[in-house]
Amino acid sequence: MKVTIKEWNAVASWRWDMPEDDVCGICRVQFDGTCPTCKYPGDDCALLNGQCGHSFHMHCLLTWIQQDASKGLCPMCRQKFEWKKSE
Structure with a gap:
């Protein structure tokens, strides 16, 4: 039996490398x-x-940091927000 593929629809998905509940x-x-x-x-x-x-x-x-009330602090723990460098 010979099969000929006439059409192929590819489907892809992506997700951030983070836990699901984050x-x-x-x-x-x-x-x-x-x-x-x-x-x-x-x-x-x-x-x-x-x-x-x-x-x-x-x-x-970025919207949070631009507000005067944020004072450059993390909205969760209120420590000075500094970006984590990529590894």
Whole structure:
């Protein structure tokens, strides 16, 4: 029996390398979802990890940091927010 493939539809999925139950500490949306600013997951919205161990959508954190009330502190633990360097 000979089989000829006439059409092939590929499907792909992606996810951040984070535990499933982790959510952005600001918007409370899972990292696989979209932040309030983005239309699609991963839309130029990287995850930012702080030295304190908390993670946020880039747009959420940038909006937070720009507010005077934030004083450059992590919204979760109120320590000075410093980006964790990539390994």
